[in-house]
Amino acid sequence: MQSNTMKLLLLIIIFLFGSIIISQSGLFSHTRLDLTENKLFTLNDGTKNILKSIDENIHLKVYFSDEATHDIPMLRTYKNTVMDLLNEMKRYSGSKLKVSLIDPKIFSPEEDEASQYGLQALPVGDGGENVFFGLVGENTIDTVETIPFLQPDRESFLEYDIAQLINSLNKPDKKSIGILSSLDVMAHYDQATGKSVPAQVFVTQLQKDYLVKKLPTDIEKVDVDVLMLIHPKELSDKTLFAIDQFVLGGGRLIAFVDPFAQAEVIIPDPNNPALAYQAERNSDLAKLFAAWDVKYDAQKILLDEKYALNVQTRQGARPQRHLAILALPEEAYNKKDIITRDLSTVSVAASGLFESENLQDILSSSLLATTKNSEVMKFLIDPNVLFRNYQPDNKNYTIAGRISGAIKTAFPEGIEGQDKSTLLTENSEPKIVLFADVDILFDQMWVKSQNFFGRSVFTAFADNGNLVTNLLDNMAGSPDLINIRGRKNSARPFTKVMELQKASDKKFREQENVLKQRLRETEQKLNQIQREKGQQDRLIMSQEQEQELKKFQEEKLEVRKKLREVRRSLDKDIKDLGSRLKMINIGLIPLLISLIGVFVLWFRPRKKGGKYAK
Numbered sequence: 001m002q003s004n005t006m007k008l009l010l011l012i013i014i015f016l017f018g019s020i021i022i023s024q025s026g027l028f029s030h031t032r033l034d035l036t037e038n039k040l041f042t043l044n045d046g047t048k049n050i051l052k053s054i055d056e057n058i059h060l061k062v063y064f065s066d067e068a069t070h071d072i073p074m075l076r077t078y079k080n081t082v083m084d085l086l087n088e089m090k091r092y093s094g095s096k097l098k099v100s101l102i103d104p105k106i107f108s109p110e111e112d113e114a115s116q117y118g119l120q121a122l123p124v125g126d127g128g129e130n131v132f133f134g135l136v137g138e139n140t141i142d143t144v145e146t147i148p149f150l151q152p153d154r155e156s157f158l159e160y161d162i163a164q165l166i167n168s169l170n171k172p173d174k175k176s177i178g179i180l181s182s183l184d185v186m187a188h189y190d191q192a193t194g195k196s197v198p199a200q201v202f203v204t205q206l207q208k209d210y211l212v213k214k215l216p217t218d219i220e221k222v223d224v225d226v227l228m229l230i231h232p233k234e235l236s237d238k239t240l241f242a243i244d245q246f247v248l249g250g251g252r253l254i255a256f257v258d259p260f261a262q263a264e265v266i267i268p269d270p271n272n273p274a275l276a277y278q279a280e281r282n283s284d285l286a287k288l289f290a291a292w293d294v295k296y297d298a299q300k301i302l303l304d305e306k307y308a309l310n311v312q313t314r315q316g317a318r319p320q321r322h323l324a325i326l327a328l329p330e331e332a333y334n335k336k337d338i339i340t341r342d343l344s345t346v347s348v349a350a351s352g353l354f355e356s357e358n359l360q361d362i363l364s365s366s367l368l369a370t371t372k373n374s375e376v377m378k379f380l381i382d383p384n385v386l387f388r389n390y391q392p393d394n395k396n397y398t399i400a401g402r403i404s405g406a407i408k409t410a411f412p413e414g415i416e417g418q419d420k421s422t423l424l425t426e427n428s429e430p431k432i433v434l435f436a437d438v439d440i441l442f443d444q445m446w447v448k449s450q451n452f453f454g455r456s457v458f459t460a461f462a463d464n465g466n467l468v469t470n471l472l473d474n475m476a477g478s479p480d481l482i483n484i485r486g487r488k489n490s491a492r493p494f495t496k497v498m499e500l501q502k503a504s505d506k507k508f509r510e511q512e513n514v515l516k517q518r519l520r521e522t523e524q525k526l527n528q529i530q531r532e533k534g535q536q537d538r539l540i541m542s543q544e545q546e547q548e549l550k551k552f553q554e555e556k557l558e559v560r561k562k563l564r565e566v567r568r569s570l571d572k573d574i575k576d577l578g579s580r581l582k583m584i585n586i587g588l589i590p591l592l593i594s595l596i597g598v599f600v601l602w603f604r605p606r607k608k609g610g611k612y613a614k
Contacts, residue, residue, distance in 0.1 A: 043088060046480035047163045050170070051089055054096040056140045058169050060086060060162075061152075063114040063132045065281065066103045069125055075133060082135075089113060089166075098167070104132045105230040120149040135162070160338055167478050177206055177477040178224035180215040182233040182283070183263055185441065192267070201447050201458055202468045210476065222246040229255040231264065231438045240287055241415045248409055248424035252431040252475045257283045258438035259301050260350040266313040283438065291410035292403060295355040296436065302353050302397055303390060309333065309347070313381075323386040326349045328399075337402075339433070339470045343463040347445040351437035353397040363479050385547040403432040431475065440464050 036249040043051075048352050062082060070077045085528070086099045105109040106129050115121065119134035135147040145165045154161070179185060198204075213224060220238050227246060235243075247253050260281045266279045282298040289296050303323035310319040326348050333340040406428040414423045439445050446464035460466075 002536050006452065022434070043092065044163075046090070046478075047159055047361060048092050049480040050163050050167050050359070050478060051092040051097065051521055054093055054125045054166070055097065056170070057096055058093075059098045059100065059102045059138045059164060060166075061102055061136045061138075063102050063104050063134050063136065065105075065112070065117055065129075065131045065133065067105065068129045068131045069133075069135050070319060074126070074306050075131070077144045078150070078155065081157065082150055084264070087164065089162065106130070117144065117146055118148060119146065122149070133598065135165070137165050137169050139172065143169055143172045144450065145169055155215075155343070157342075163480075164473065164477060167480075172477075174209065175225040176216045177212045177226050177228060177472065178213050178222065179203070179228045179230060180219065180232065180239075181228075181230035182217060183231050183261070184439070184477065185230060186212075186214050197325040201365065201443050201466055202441050205465055205469055206472060210472065211274050222251060223452060224251075226254065226472065229253065229257075229277075229285070231256060231261050232285060232321060233283045234287045235285075237287075237411075237415055240285070241411050241418070244288060244291070244410050245424050246434055247430055250427065250431070254435070254471060254475060255285060255435045256438045256441060257285060257296065257298070257352065258350070259352040262349050263439050263442040265446075271610050281293065287410045292379065292407045292430075292432075293405075294403070294434065296352060300351065300352060302326075302399065302436075303386060303394070314529060320383045321387075322383045323390060326351070338474050339467065343467060343470075344461045346440065346464055346467055347462040348437045348446060349397050349439040351440075352397060353396070353436050354401060354434060399437060400433065400435040403434065406430075408458070433471065433475065441468065492553055539584070 060403040062079075064079050069079075083101060084100075090097045090099050102110050102113075104114040112132070112134070114132045114134065117134070117136045119128035119132050121132055123129070124131050135150060135152050140341035145168050147161060147165065150158070183198065185200045186204075187205055187347045188194075188197050191198050199207075204213060214223070215224075215227075217232075218236060218239055220242050222242050222245075227243065229243070243253065243480045259282065261281045263280045266281070283476060284296065284298040286296075286298075301324055304326050305323060305421070307319040308324045308327055309327050311322045311325050312319045328346045328348065333343060333346075406426060407430050409423070409425045411423075412425065414420045441464070442451070443458075447458045447460050449458055
């Protein structure tokens, strides 16, 4: 007996000692089993690559008001989700990532720190206490990046936001954005008016975070991190070749073409002003599109009745819906793409479309798309003419998208003066986003300007600016960052309970409609009786009215009783479901485990006289 006890103690000591060695050595530190349905604790490969490439130590500090959120369970639950994700990231960083959780209590130095970092404070309660829930990242050279408030409704993009923050701290140098445009989007001096013209607002936004350069339209070599082509017209083969080699060498390209750019100003000829109205306002990259297997017709414009905007075509005229000027709502976006995250409305004007026989392979996903109420036709200025000839063709068309398949050069023989030994001919993973609209970038499509004490203040009425910001944040980041996609939320709704509630609400509404209909019928009968009575007897309730009123009251009580029964039935169904789940989790599962244990013990070989009997 004493020998068996010693063996048991020895096994316990060996187990504890082995557990300590394994936990401290990190032998299985990267070995995890994620059994959640949506793989909530599994990082994207792009995120892992970013974490493994961290060059210097980065400190991530989560400021979370613990005491102030006692009555806000949603934030407390989401805090655990954030910390779990950060700790998982810490494991892959090779000790280069430090994670801290800080409680900025009221009137504390930590609260002052959170305010100094610019974290957003939400007031709660009557005591004026603030709730902080933000993320601050710092590197060794005192570069600071923040997420002012970690909103639970952005959980699907949490991994991307944090990975982007870490990547910015790891590589704090500003990326360069080259704008090659046939239109004036940068600040410039207008010789015709003799006035300085400010840059388009989207350029001003980009200049806060990037080095924005204006590139000549005859450029022969592209040397920027991201190239923006805006309404490219009549580009020479040397310039097209420079763009071709740029993307084949891994460069990032965002191209905006248009079949009818309203932003393009045609200066009229004094001798023949009518020519300005007949001038072509389209742009194309025909030679490059052909090599990339992208179909685009610079003469076709997309119309959509569902998303048509009211516009004023001339001074004093009544606003009319214009089939070519569209306000695209959330349902028109690919919500899985980082670029179109959190967008509400995007405005486009006389946009074109992209088509391809292998559209799914070439443009992997539509960033913006119209409904099946759309039609393709030549552009006409008069909205009435557009409606007169409008015939939907029941197809979805792509206004913008990513090229994801392999592409080849548009110049297989190179060009004159180019050394063929350096010619790039193919790229299997190009970083290209195409837009079939140029007006989407211009102020008149998404912001209003107001004079505030001599200063221009811009108010956005559409999300075009946010679209461009998201686009550059994604395209200017590391290749790993571009490949990160949104993850599913950790919230698991009680779908069965929701189904029961929907069924009950439907019954409740039906019964409620019955009650309202009976009420209307009774009131009509009472009014009819009242009209048939004489003028002097109208204030006196007749026996017929009393009977009708009594009948209605009885029906009303009966219907109310049925409504209560419906509600009780719902509560009973939900309670029964909860009871069954409790019985399974609390009783059935432990009982099943116990039975398995008894089964194992019952059939285990028994020891007899120093030997095991079978």
